[in-house]
Amino acid sequence: MNDRGQRILLWTAPPAVALFALAYLLFPVFSPPLSPTLTPDQVAAFFRSNVTGVLGVAILCNLIACSLVPLFAVTAVQISRTASSSPVLTYAYIICVGVGTTAFILADYCWGMAAFRPDRDPQLTSLLNDMAWFFFIAPVGTIMVQNLCFALSVYLDERRDPIFPRWVAHFNVATVALLAPSAFSILYKSGPLAFNGALSFTLRLTTFAVYIAVMFWALLRAVKHQGHDRVALA
Amino acid sequence: MTDVTEDFTTGVGNSRPDADTRGHVPGDSSMWFFVVGDLIIFGVYFVVYMYFRGQNHELFLHSQARLSLDVGAVNTVMLLSSSLFVALGTVAARAGNSAEALRRFWTALAFGAAFPLLKMFEWIPEISAGLTPGTNLFFMFYYVMTGMHLCHVALGLVIMCFVIRNLKTSQPPKISFVETGATYWHMVDVLWLVLFALLYLMR
Amino acid sequence: MATAPNPEAGQARSWRQNRKLDQWIAFWSVPFFFTLFGLVFVPLSWMMPPRSPSSTTPLIVDFMRSHNLLVACVILTLAFGLAPVSYSCYLIQIRRMSVSPAFRYSMMIGAITGAIVGMLFPMFCFGLGAFRPGYSPAVLTMLYDFGYLAFIGSLGCFCVMWMAFGLAILLDQNNILPKWLGYYTVWQYVTELMAAPVWIAKSGPFAWNGLLTFWFAMTLYVSWQFIVYLCIYRAIKNQPEAELDNARPELQPAALDNGSRMGA
Numbered sequence: 283m284n285d286r287g288q289r290i291l292l293w294t295a296p297p298a299v300a301l302f303a304l305a306y307l308l309f310p311v312f313s314p315p316l317s318p319t320l321t322p323d324q325v326a327a328f329f330r331s332n333v334t335g336v337l338g339v340a341i342l343c344n345l346i347a348c349s350l351v352p353l354f355a356v357t358a359v360q361i362s363r364t365a366s367s368s369p370v371l372t373y374a375y376i377i378c379v380g381v382g383t384t385a386f387i388l389a390d391y392c393w394g395m396a397a398f399r400p401d402r403d404p405q406l407t408s409l410l411n412d413m414a415w416f417f418f419i420a421p422v423g424t425i426m427v428q429n430l431c432f433a434l435s436v437y438l439d440e441r442r443d444p445i446f447p448r449w450v451a452h453f454n455v456a457t458v459a460l461l462a463p464s465a466f467s468i469l470y471k472s473g474p475l476a477f478n479g480a481l482s483f484t485l486r487l488t489t490f491a492v493y494i495a496v497m498f499w500a501l502l503r504a505v506k507h508q509g510h511d512r513v514a515l516a
Numbered sequence: 517m518t519d520v521t522e523d524f525t526t527g528v529g530n531s532r533p534d535a536d537t538r539g540h541v542p543g544d545s546s547m548w549f550f551v552v553g554d555l556i557i558f559g560v561y562f563v564v565y566m567y568f569r570g571q572n573h574e575l576f577l578h579s580q581a582r583l584s585l586d587v588g589a590v591n592t593v594m595l596l597s598s599s600l601f602v603a604l605g606t607v608a609a610r611a612g613n614s615a616e617a618l619r620r621f622w623t624a625l626a627f628g629a630a631f632p633l634l635k636m637f638e639w640i641p642e643i644s645a646g647l648t649p650g651t652n653l654f655f656m657f658y659y660v661m662t663g664m665h666l667c668h669v670a671l672g673l674v675i676m677c678f679v680i681r682n683l684k685t686s687q688p689p690k691i692s693f694v695e696t697g698a699t700y701w702h703m704v705d706v707l708w709l710v711l712f713a714l715l716y717l718m719r
Numbered sequence: 720m721a722t723a724p725n726p727e728a729g730q731a732r733s734w735r736q737n738r739k740l741d742q743w744i745a746f747w748s749v750p751f752f753f754t755l756f757g758l759v760f761v762p763l764s765w766m767m768p769p770r771s772p773s774s775t776t777p778l779i780v781d782f783m784r785s786h787n788l789l790v791a792c793v794i795l796t797l798a799f800g801l802a803p804v805s806y807s808c809y810l811i812q813i814r815r816m817s818v819s820p821a822f823r824y825s826m827m828i829g830a831i832t833g834a835i836v837g838m839l840f841p842m843f844c845f846g847l848g849a850f851r852p853g854y855s856p857a858v859l860t861m862l863y864d865f866g867y868l869a870f871i872g873s874l875g876c877f878c879v880m881w882m883a884f885g886l887a888i889l890l891d892q893n894n895i896l897p898k899w900l901g902y903y904t905v906w907q908y909v910t911e912l913m914a915a916p917v918w919i920a921k922s923g924p925f926a927w928n929g930l931l932t933f934w935f936a937m938t939l940y941v942s943w944q945f946i947v948y949l950c951i952y953r954a955i956k957n958q959p960e961a962e963l964d965n966a967r968p969e970l971q972p973a974a975l976d977n978g979s980r981m982g983a
Contacts, residue, residue: 322853366741367963368811370804373827374745377803380831385839405858412850416843420796427800438741440965465796468789468846516814550902557906560935564924650919660916660925667912 288359288505291352295498298349299491305342306487310335311393315478316411318471325411326404329396340394347387353498354379354428360446360504361432362516364439369516371431378431382424389417415467415477422464422486429454429493443507450500453493460489543695551703554668558661558707565657565714572653579654580715582647587638588716591631592708598627599705602676606698609689617694618683625676628701631669635662658715665707672697672704738963742811742955745804749948752801755794764791766845769867769928772921776856783848783859792846799839806830809884809947812954815962816891822883829880837873841866871927872918874911881907896950907943910936 306312310332320328329336354375362372392414396407436444436451466475467482474481541548569576605620639659649659679697683689737743760767764787770778806826813823844866848859881904888901913936916925924930960966 318851322851365965367739367965368742369814369964370742370745370807370811373807373810374804377806377827377830377834378800380828381800381803381834381839384831384835388835388840405853405855408851409847409854409858409862412847413843416792416847416850420799420839420843423796423798424800424803426797427804431804434741434744462797465793468792468796468850544898546898546902549899550905553902553906557909557939561931564931564935568924649916653923653925656916656920656923656925660913660931664909664912 285505285508288356288508289502292356292498292501292505295350295353295494298346298353299494301342301346301349305339305346308335309339311339311411311414315483316415318412318415318477320408322404322408325408326400326402329407329411330400333397333400336393336397340390340397343390344387344394347390348383350494351379351383353494353501356501356505357432357497358516360501361435363504363508363511364435364445365441366435366438371435372516374431375428378424378428382421382428385417385420385424389414389420392417419464419467419477419482422461425490426458426461429457445504445507446500450496453496457489457493461486543692543697543699547696547699551699554703555707558664558710561657561661561664562710562714565661568653568657569718575652576654577719579652579658580718582642583658583716584638584642585716587634588712591634591638592712594627594630594634595705595708598624598631599702600624601627602698602701606694609683609694610691612688614683614687614689617689618680621676621680621683624701625673625680628669628673628676632666632673635666661711661715665704665711668704668707672701675700738960738965739955739958742808745811746808746948746952746955748801749805749808752798752805753944755798759791759794763794764788764845766791766866769871769933770863771928772864772867772926776860779863780856780859783845783863784852785849788845788849792842795839795842799834799842802834802838803830806880808951812895812951813884813887815893815895815954815958816887817893818887818890822887825883826880829876829878829883833873833876833880836869836876838870841869841873844869867927868918871914871933874915878908878911881905881911895954900947900950903943903946906939910939 310328316325316328358372358375358379361375362369364371392410396402396410396414400407433451433454436446436448436454439445463475464482464486467477467479470476470479473479476482601620601624605617605624608614608617608620647655649656675697679694682693734740764785765782766788770782774782810823810826813826814820816822844862848854848862885901885904885908888896888904889898914932917927917929917932920926920929920932925932927933
């Protein structure tokens with residue numbers, strides 16, 4: 283029935299998360315995160331000496347880039363179940379996910395490119411690395427708005443038996459505040475706001491990981507209680 | 517999904533004998549909005565073209581000489597003939613004579629379809645000879661304006677096919693839809709006449 | 720007497736109890752986003768109106784190293800998630816039309832593509848040059864070209880959106896949006912055709928800052944953008960409450976209900 287498919291899709295999320303965690307741990311660019319203060323020559327030298335690591339993770343992430351999409355898709359279905367006057371929030375959510383995922387893939391491409399031909403002009407390698415970081419930060423913007431759309435749908439849910447407990451909405455709003463600082467990494471080369479800083483890197487990734495875990499739980503619960511509820515065609 | 521021709525004509529009026537159409541705006545009034553706006557858009561292009569032609573008279577003159585006047589002229593005749601049959605077909609439809617209207621529209625379609633075909637005979641040799649949109653400002657204008665026009669012709673042919681289908685399947689024919697299609701096609705023809713004069717003939 | 724609804728209460732109903740709150744919140748995010756966009760691109764960074772493809776190298780280099788480009792990137796990164804919200808305002812009206820869902824799905828897919836290739840990627844091209852000192856003029860010029868070409872020359876994603884939107888309006892038997900708007904949307908499609916030459920011309924009326932490909936195309940585009948949202952405002956306002964997704968009786972807010980409570 284309706285909820286079986288959603289449950290199957292939801293349970294693809296834990297393996298996806300495991301793979302992302304593996305990618306994170308193995309990625310030379312993230313351990314420790316590459317400093318924005320390196321000169322192009324230093325950046326080029328880094329990629330020259332980490333070809334296998336970077337390429338391996340780049341290929342892996344290329345493959346698993348969309349593996350969290352099913353979880354977001356189920357979220358979209360549940361948003362469409364909330365009793366608001368239109369599917370405007372569902373649509374905005376879907377588009378945000380598509381845009382954010384594309385940006386992530388482009389980041390992956392750029393790092394892959396940097397490692398593909400390590401003897402490139404150091405300026406070009408450095409440029410590709412910078413491009414990758416820009417695209418890696420970008421999804422923060424779409425996640426912020428999609429989470430606000432989700433929270434709004436929960437706040438506006440007029441059902442007698444709301445789909446989600448209200449604290450899930452509060453939590454989503456909190457993630458917006460925690461992710462926002464990352465956007466400022468474009469302006470700083472050092473300190474907590476830089477690409478490799480405590481706020482833009484550590485806090486952001488931690489928030490995202492916790493967010494996925496919380497949403498996974500909340501979605502499982504929502505799908506379980508869906509029963510024979512008719513889902514509106516969005 | 518409902519029949520497309522039904523959708524186009526809903527709320528816009530059905531066929532009436534000839535006498536009743538006098539005094540009414542022929543066809544869908546929002547099509548006239550489109551036609552006038554389209555003429556304005558092309559009009560801006562024509563004016564800008566004239567301005568730059570004035571600035572680069574020699575260049576434009578020499579470039580124009582490389583166009584194929586013959587193909588251009590034949591294409592003009594094709595479009596004019598097509599428009600003629602569209603007009604005759606509309607008259608027949610108004611008189612309630614679907615069979616005759618159908619014949620005339622098929623003829624119009626044949627003439628109209630010749631246009632893109634002949635265009636290929638014009639463009640392909642030109643491009644092979646190295647005359648591309650990037651060659652100079654005249655050729656950019658030439659390809660852009662005739663290209664935009666060609667897109668309009670393609671759309672017009674599609675509309676004409678729907679008109680033909682409408683004539684075949686509904687009795688009596690939906691005059692408003694026929695008139696809407698005819699209006700659009702006449703606009704396409706008028707645009708070509710101006711283009712032909714500006715690009716090919718003007719010295 | 721106890722069950723007669725108080726007419727005053729209906730009028731004094733706060734905005735929070737508006738039946739179409741989700742649509743209105745989405746709608747009003749649009750002028751906010753567009754204004755922010757305009758401020759970022761014009762007075763903040765002077766990316767717009769576009770500089771010339773034939774600018775001299777020192778001018779290009781100077782511009783591409785400007786710190787304001789980075790600030791612009793930050794603001795856009797924070798705000799660009801609102802572009803999907805602005806597209807959703809179109810989608811909910813198309814959904815009310817009598818046409819196949821394929822029209823709104825086409826538009827949705829075009830929107831996803833366009834947000835990256837036509838907005839995020841070009842914006843980043845402009846920020847990358849300023850991020851790190853030491854990039855050669857050749858690299859900066861390449862980024863400059865890519866930035867403007869991607870902004871002004873992103874064509875196909877918008878072609879499908881305007882075609883789907885325009886056709887949907889023209890074919891719609893519910894007359895959600897006026898037919899003339901459908902034809903106007905066809906011109907949006909035409910502005911994409913008009914912009915194609917930017918990939919060729921380096922100067923003159925067909926360059927990315929050209930009279931025809933930028934100024935004229937933008938005149939058509941921007942005016943459409945205003946007009947379409949005016950039409951959508953009317954459409955949201957005029958949508959009968961009985962048609963809303965949440966119009967089911969058991970969901971009516973307590974003020975209009977006969978006293979039966981429902982969960983907040």
